[in-house]
Amino acid sequence: MPVCPSVKPSQLGLFVDESMFREQLGRVIERAHARDTRVWPHVENHTTTDATLDASAQHARGHGNAGVCVQASLKRTGEDLERLAKLPGNARLIKGA
Numbered sequence: 001m002p003v004c005p006s007v008k009p010s011q012l013g014l015f016v017d018e019s020m021f022r023e024q025l026g027r028v029i030e031r032a033h034a035r036d037t038r039v040w041p042h043v044e045n046h047t048t049t050d051a052t053l054d055a056s057a058q059h060a061r062g063h064g065n066a067g068v069c070v071q072a073s074l075k076r077t078g079e080d081l082e083r084l085a086k087l088p089g090n091a092r093l094i095k096g097a
Contacts, residue, residue: 002035002037003037004032004037004038005028005037005039005040006039006041006042007025007028008044009021009041009042009051009052009055010048014048014051014052021051021055022055022058026062029059029065029066038067038089039065040068040092041068041069043068043069043070043071043074046074049074049076052068053070053083056068056089057087060088060089065089066089067089067092068092069093069094070093071093071094072095073095077093081093
C-alpha cells in the first residue's frame with residue numbers, strides 16, 4: 001500500500017510567505033507524483049483556508065495527485081466542497097480541533 005503523506009501548510013512556510021508555501025507544497029507533490037501517491041494538505045483553521053485551497057487547486061490542476069483535507073466544522077466548508085468538486089483531485093473531510 002502506498003504512503004499518502006499529509007502536510008500542514010504552516011509546516012511548509014505558510015505563515016512566513018504564501019509563495020514559499022506554494023513552492024514547498026509543489027515540491028512535495030512532485031515527489032509524491034513520481035512515487036504514484038497522493039499528498040493531503042490540511043486546512044488548519046479559518047485563517048489558512050483560502051491559501052490552502054488555492055494552492056491545492058493549483059497543484060491538483062497540474063498533477064492530479066493533490067488532495068485536500070477540509071475541516072467539517074467550519075461554517076464555510078459546504079461552499080468550499082462545491083468549489084473543490086469542480087477540480088481534479090480529492091477532498092477529505094476531517095474533524096479538526
